[in-house]
Amino acid sequence: MHRNVKRIVLAAAFLAAGTAATLADELSGEITVWDWNYETETWGKALKQVDAEFLAMHPGVTIKHVAQPHANYYQLWQTANATQSGPDVMQMHAGTFGVLTYPESLEPLNDYITPEMRASIKGWEAVAANFDADGTIYGVPGNFSGWVFYYNKALFAQAGISEAPKTYDELLADCEKLKAAGILPFALGNQDALGTLQYLNILFPGNFNEADSVRLVSGDLKYNGDEFKRVNQHLLDLIDAGYFDPGFSSMLQWTDAVDSFASGESAMIAGIASDTVSYNEFLPSLGDDLGVFYAPADTVSDPYIPDSSGPVWVMTNYSHNKDAAWAYIEFMTGPRGAQIQYEVAGVLPINTAYQLPDDAPEFVKGMVGDFLDHPTFLYVSSLMRQDVVFEWMRLFQDVIAGSLTLDEALNQLQDLQDNPK
Amino acid sequence: MKGMLQRLAGSTVAASLLFLMPALLVLFLFRLVPIEQAFYLSLTSWNGGTDPVWVGLANFERIAGDPVFWRALTNNLLILLFLPLWVLGPLVIAVIIHSGVPGAKFFRLMIFLPAVLSPVVIGAYFNVLLKYKGPLNVFLRSVGLEGFARQWLTDPATVLPTMVLIFIWATLGIGTIIYLAALAQVNAELYEAAELDGANWLQRLRDITVPETWRTIEFWAIFVMVSTFTTVFPYVYTLTRGGPGYSTYLLDYYVYDAAFFGGNFGYASAVGMVLLVLVTGVCGLAFFLLRRRQA
Amino acid sequence: MGGVTFREALGRWWAAWLVLGVLTAMSIYPFVFVLITAFKTKIAYNKDPIGLPAEPTLEYLERALTSGNMLGYLGNSIIVVGAAVLLLLIFASMAGYALSVLRFRGSNLIFMGILALLAVPAAVVMIPLYRTVGQLGLVNTHFGLILTYTALQLPFSIFLMTSYFNGLPREIIEAADMDGATRWQVFRTIALPLSFPALSTMATLNFLWLFNELLFALLIMQDDANRTLPVGLATLQGQNTTPVPLLAAGLLISMVPVLAVFFVAQRELSRGVTAGAIK
Incomplete structure (x- = not known):
């Protein structure tokens, strides 16, 4: 940590003096960087600043930064990858959603990662083969993007609730009180089936500890077994009880549900710590009324916080400029990169080498503290095989609509797990 | 060289081939080779x-027992139930425009x-x-049709x-435009004669226009x-992504989704091959029926 | 018509006007909706998605043009589609001439084979086509997309040209043949000028289709600087947080060029659409 700080001070000094070009630096050539946030207003600004500072430190390097559409991101990556014409560095989702689905195209990073880096960054299991942080590492966690419940303290108070629920039963009781007070308990948009997935991801650790989570996705526990069914049934019960907006199936989590919660129309929302559906979108309108609570306990008494380790940063194994590519990843995920991302876009640091400034909002400091103190583990839909996840999302929509029973859906899910296409 | 070209151009086959060459070359490289490769991939397992990895017919065996495939095929066939409306709707509109209604040109343009x-x-x-809270529903509610x-x-x-x-x-x-062009070639005297016989609008449609x-x-x-079967993909993609559940999941979307x-990509290509056979079958059957009517 | 009063016309035509009026409204509303919505604020839209904007804003239109880079995408679209349309004009007219006028044993078979390609779903060849383009080293180049587009529209274009040449009177070409002109000369000086209506129709239709193409543009152009308009639009739509007015602004911008073509090339359009359908 001390070394990093020194490096930043040095870099800053050179920058200020305008003599960055004289910095002895053997890196050169072009690197191509892909991400899906580059054209967004807040993230994009932060990434552009990261690029600019990186280039100032390494004048021999040029960056070709490609903004990819989020909806087609992995499609583009797979087609590029098929001809090994992918980027040198790219942003990916953690776990099986991204990194761990493509290990044969990614550079193992164990030899690049310094011990300091290793110690200051949390969440390595999200980018490691078999979710084992001691195994082969294919990416570097970018930020804290845990999946959490945000709630509106004012609306809770209005319904006579004084503190956030810690267990599923308390959650259920609070929903009933909210509903009785004429307040819509949850904001949800499920047109693309991603909304319910977020709720399921947060409810899941209440019934699965870390070891059982891995056993489920590796096939030792069954998707049509009682534990997994219980998680699904919980969400179905909440829906059946009328705790969601009746129009949720044609709304979107990222826009409609966010608007609903931010404007105080609903009391809770399943969101992410950084990124979209995050505190960034709620703090301006809700202020001190914004609260957060984590995966409610059910059969597991102290559930882990489901985390996605933010977008993570990876390098392709066919990159022609691995030194520069690694330097970029190191800078992006290092303390200065974390600082830029926090200051410009409010992205929560996962690297403890960067400390939040004293004047950061109490809410933010509290949430980052919770993450550092608590056990965290990859959220379940990034542990599962991705074809099984997509099947789950679709089947769950069918179950909500009543065209399938939960048992039928889970049997079909287990069948796909056993007989991959 | 020039002399040879001229001599070549003298024979019809060679000349034709020279004229066809650029088109055939592009078609071969960008249309035929990909189909051949898709066929090869359908016999493999490939993650991209x-x-x-060669797997023979395993993908096709898996398709036979794949509930998602059958769901998609069923949806494709359900769409065909709308064929009468799809085929006759534009005809009726064309007949209306063709009937001499004032403003026909304007309506034709707008439609x-x-x-x-x-x-x-x-x-x-x-x-x-x-x-749900979009313009159509807002409109329906504002005019008292919230039930709809x-x-x-x-x-x-x-x-x-x-x-x-x-x-x-x-x-x-x-x-509509296609039917209008066809209607323009129908002998107007037929209609006049029918009108004299006292045939109503529907009878004229059935007895003259349709035949x-x-x-x-x-x-x-x-x-x-x-x-x-072939061009609905972009609509499915932008409207529903096949959802909710599998309600609008169609075969060509399945190819994309599976890949x-x-x-x-191997399994996806296999689904694609089945789709190709299906479409070719539909075309072939239609072609055969048309030929037979002609004969 | 002059002698008929509006009242009389209404009495006779009210039913037809009603049907056509509703259909016209359905056709026009997308344009009206997009035009109105692009100038609304997000909050105003959420409150009232139908009415006129109370306080019109240029914010979203500006964002679509600047950070959305819609003008850059438009430039790429014009380059790629323009070049592909040009190649199609040349290749398809030559091929159509060979298949219709020159004819030879097996030319019918080739014609049917080319037509059969019309029935191949894009989804089937998407992945291998991308591989082919990659193997030729043309991924991320204008040329790669131009050739892909040419191949995509060739079957239809050849079909159109062959049908058109089939309808030309044989005598003209035979007379020129007798005069000792080479086949190429006959094609260039007689057949091509005669086929101007077909060529303009083909150019118009291909322009519209290719201008609207998404799938291959997305796969082949991976560099933001090379992308076309539909991809830009999909990017806008694909961002989870894009507000409706911003999407409307993007839609509005992408509608302008096709609307221009629609009104300028009216005749070519309806001619092209009906080609081959009637006989």
Whole structure:
């Protein structure tokens, strides 16, 4: 940590003096960087600043930064990858959603990662083969993007609730009180089936500890077994009880549900710590009324916080400029990169080498503290095989609509797990 | 060299081939080779990264027992139930425009207008229009028809018909223009004679218009039928992504989904091959029937 | 018509006007909706998705043009589609001439084979086509997309040209043949000028289709600087947080060029659409 700080001070000094070009630096050539946030207003600004500072430190390097559409991101990556014409560095989702689905195209990073880096960054299991942080590492966690419940303290108070629920039963009781007070308990948009997935991801650790989570996705526990069914049934019960907006199936989590919660129309929302559906979108309108609570306990008494380790940063194994590519990843995920991302876009640091400034909002400091103190583990839909996840999302929509029973859906899910296409 | 070219150009086959060469070359490289490769991939398991692994007919055996495949095929066939509306709707509109209604030229122009919009634009537009709190439902509620407000694109009961109606709407102008061109060639005396005999509007449609434009109706029906298998992808993609659940999951969307979200390009190619055989079958059958009528 | 009063016309035509009026409204509303919505604020839209904007804003239109880079995408679209349309004009007219006028044993078979390609779903060849383009080293180049587009529209274009040449009177060409002109000369000086209506129709239709193409543009152009308009639009729509007015602004911009073509090339359009359908 001390070394990093020194490096930043040095870099800053050179920058200020305008003599960055004289910095002895053997890196050169072009690197191509892909991400899906580059054209967004807040993230994009932060990434552009990261690029600019990186280039100032390494004048021999040029960056070709490609903004990819989020909806087609992995499609583009797979087609590029098929001809090994992918980027040198790219942003990916953690776990099986991204990194761990493509290990044969990614550079193992164990030899690049310094011990300091290793110690200051949390969440390595999200980018490691078999979710084992001691195994082969294919990416570097970018930020804290845990999946959490945000709630509106004012609306809770209005319904006579004084503190956030810690267990599923308390959650259920609070929903009933909210509903009785004429307040819509949850904001949800499920047109693309991603909304319910977020709720399921947060409810899941209440019934699965870390070891059982891995056993489920590796096939030792069954998707049509009682534990997994219980998680699904919980969400179905909440829906059946009328705790969601009746129009949720044609709304979107990222826009409609966010608007609903931010404007105080609903009391809770399943969101992410950084990124979209995050505190960034709620703090301006809700202020001190914004609260957060984590995966409610059910059969597991102290559930882990489901985390996605933010977008993570990876390098392709066919990159022609691995030194520069690694330097970029190191800078992006290092303390200065974390600082830029926090200051410009409010992205929560996962690297403890960067400390939040004293004047950061109490809410933010509290949430980052919770993450550092608590056990965290990859959220379940990034542990599962991705074809099984997509099947789950679709089947769950069918179950909500009543065209399938939960048992039928889970049997079909287990069948796909056993007989991959 | 020039002399040889000229001599070559002298023989009809060689000359024709010279004229055909550029087109055939492009078609070979960019249309035939990919089909051949898709066939090869359908016999492999391939995740897109490492080399494809030969699996023989395993993908096709898996398809036979794949509930998602059968769901998609069923949806494709359900769409065909709308064929009568799809085929005859534009005909009726063309007849109305053709009947000498004042402003015919203007209406013709306006009804054709959506045909120039891209599926991406159409999909994005209807996606917004048909939201639960979107313009259509807001309008229905404001005029006292709230009973008709629906979750158009997310209720399994309404989503497939809604999507098909959007396809029909998007192709309505093209169909109308085609029928209008056919109607222009029908002998007007036939109608005059029928009118003298006291035939009403519907009888004239049944006894004169339909038989006289039958070739065009056949053409349009085949065109529409093939379209439901080959060109609906962008609509599914922008409107529903096959959802909710599998309610609007169609075969060509399955190819895409199995490849890029299921992660197996081999299996996806196998589904694609089945689709190709199906479409070729439909075309071949239609072609055969037309030939037989002609004979 | 002059002698008929509006009242009389209404009495006779009200039913037809009603049907056609509703259809016209359905055709026009997308344009009206997009035009109105692009100038609304997000909050105003959420409150009232139908009415006129109370306080019109240029914010979203500006964002679509600047950070959305819609003008850059438009430039790429014009380059790629323009070049592909040009190649199609040349290749398809030559091929159509060979298949219709020159004819030879097996030319019918080739014609049917080319037509059969119309029935191949794009989804089937998407992945291998991308591989082919990659193997030729043309991924991320204008040329790669131009050739892909040419191949995509060739079957239809050849079909159109062959049908058109089939309808030309044989005598003209035979007379020129007798004069000792080479086949190429006959094609260039007689057949091509005669086929101007077909060529303009083909150019118009291909322009519209290719201008609207998404799938291959997305796969082949991976560099943001090379992308076309539909991809830009999909990017806008694909961002989870894009507000409706911003999407409307993007839609509005992408509608302008096709609307221009629609009104300028009216005749070519309806001629092209009906080609081959009637006979």
